[in-house]
Amino acid sequence: MRRIYFDHSATTPVRPEVAEAMCGYLKDNYGNPTSLHYFGRQVRKGVEEAREKVAGAIGASPNEIVFTSGGTESDNMAIHGVAYSNKNKGNHIITSAVEHHAVLNTVKALGKEGFTVTILPVDKYGMVSVEDVSAAMTDKTILITIMHANNEVGTIMPIREIGKLAHSRGVIFHTDAVQSFGKIPVEVNDLGVDLLTISGHKIYGPKGIGALYIRKGTRWRQTLLHGGAQERLRRAGTENVPGIIALGEAARLAVANLANDNEYLRGLRDRLIREVTARIGHVKLTGHPALRLPNHASFTFEFIEGESMLLSLDMKGVAASSGSACTSGSLEPSHVLLAMGIPHEVAHGSIRLTLGVDNKPEDVGYFMEIMPPIVERLRAMSPLDQETEFTTNSDCTICKVSGTCSRV
Numbered sequence: 001m002r003r004i005y006f007d008h009s010a011t012t013p014v015r016p017e018v019a020e021a022m023c024g025y026l027k028d029n030y031g032n033p034t035s036l037h038y039f040g041r042q043v044r045k046g047v048e049e050a051r052e053k054v055a056g057a058i059g060a061s062p063n064e065i066v067f068t069s070g071g072t073e074s075d076n077m078a079i080h081g082v083a084y085s086n087k088n089k090g091n092h093i094i095t096s097a098v099e100h101h102a103v104l105n106t107v108k109a110l111g112k113e114g115f116t117v118t119i120l121p122v123d124k125y126g127m128v129s130v131e132d133v134s135a136a137m138t139d140k141t142i143l144i145t146i147m148h149a150n151n152e153v154g155t156i157m158p159i160r161e162i163g164k165l166a167h168s169r170g171v172i173f174h175t176d177a178v179q180s181f182g183k184i185p186v187e188v189n190d191l192g193v194d195l196l197t198i199s200g201h202k203i204y205g206p207k208g209i210g211a212l213y214i215r216k217g218t219r220w221r222q223t224l225l226h227g228g229a230q231e232r233l234r235r236a237g238t239e240n241v242p243g244i245i246a247l248g249e250a251a252r253l254a255v256a257n258l259a260n261d262n263e264y265l266r267g268l269r270d271r272l273i274r275e276v277t278a279r280i281g282h283v284k285l286t287g288h289p290a291l292r293l294p295n296h297a298s299f300t301f302e303f304i305e306g307e308s309m310l311l312s313l314d315m316k317g318v319a320a321s322s323g324s325a326c327t328s329g330s331l332e333p334s335h336v337l338l339a340m341g342i343p344h345e346v347a348h349g350s351i352r353l354t355l356g357v358d359n360k361p362e363d364v365g366y367f368m369e370i371m372p373p374i375v376e377r378l379r380a381m382s383p384l385d386q387e388t389e390f391t392t393n394s395d396c397t398i399c400k401v402s403g404t405c406s407r408v
């Protein structure tokens with residue numbers, strides 16, 4: 001069957017050049033970079049070259065880059081490290097309601113440990129307002145953590161302005177750039193950030209590798225892992241060498257290809273948005289219409305459940321994702337869509353199509369062949385147009401469509 005992958009915000013395939021680069025470090029260059037002998041030295045050299053590539057890709061210097069196990073660890077490490085080492089200055093942390101859970105749950109956990117947390121609202125496009133950030137700041141504020149681009153609706157936040165504001169008040173600023181890096185320019189001095197998170201598997205690298213940028217002079221300390229002196233005492237544990245090599249190459253390629261990829265993806269995305277909204281009724285684009293990631297199309301379809309669309313698309317070979325959460329056992333829709341003021345019943349009909357460099361124009365054509373009949377069929381059988389409220393899982397549309405909801 002024809003298979004089309006429209007879920008690049010969840011993860012991406014590894015670029016062949018990246019797989020090739022890491023392969024040598026799985027087979028031949030297996031030394032421990034801490035070892036002083038030849039095997040160790042060879043690998044150390046590869047790791048430091050990768051660090052230079054990652055640093056170069058975001059306009060940082062190599063000693064400001066710490067390799068981690070991915071975006072989640074980088075976010076935890078950034079937030080914990082700043083919170084604990086600035087306790088004497090204050091205990092207030094500012095974030096937004098639409099952050100990835102790696103940020104939101106970390107900040108909430110600190111809220112239970114004596115830190116005060118402000119979770120800023122967003123507008124109908126999922127955008128944080130700079131004025132709200134400014135108004136939330138107090139003389140106890142030690143950290144602002146706001147994502148560069150949102151993973152569910154693609155909205156790009158006013159990071160540069162927030163960075164200026166943070167610095168004018170002497171507050172440390174972290175951004176999660178997992179979704180933006182490789183798709184739009186990400187340059188630490190231009191953005192004015194002190195800490196920045198990236199992840200390998202969102203930029204055509206492997207899973208389980210990421211990096212945290214920590215600006216020189218930032219008051220931050222390692223808090224999560226006790227162990228060896230790797231990464232200049234900032235991250236204990238033997239380095240994930242093949243992952244690091246791969247991240248270096250993926251970051252280099254992401255920046256080298258950025259202009260081309262951006263234009264190509266934007267073309268596909270715009271066509272997808274145009275055709276979906278023109279050819280299917282009761283559909284709305286979610287997220288900002290212009291200030292959005294070049295590969296990101298997300299919608300709500302009224303009177304349908306997102307997961308039933310996903311299952312129908314999957315049966316036709318198209319991989320997409322949804323912000324509706326029947327899979328997690330709760331019928332609570334995405335926290336991002338709810339924060340944008342989208343009503344529960346509409347948020348349930350959300351779908352996200354995120355494009356990648358491996359997608360072809362024909363993929364959009366195929367999608368537009370199969371989607372309108374899927375929507376028509378689901379709407380015909382939907383209980384939602386009679387305004388039925390979901391209360392239990394047995395009322396779930398997935399159960400009705402597939403006869404089971406085994407994942408609940």
Ligand SMILES: *Cc1c(COP(=O)(O)O)cnc(C)c1O
Nearest residue numbers: 070071072100102151178179199
């Ligand atoms: C995927 C993602 C993460 C988590 O990164 P992992 O490497 O999967 O841990 C964090 N933030 C955002 C915005 C993401 O999209």
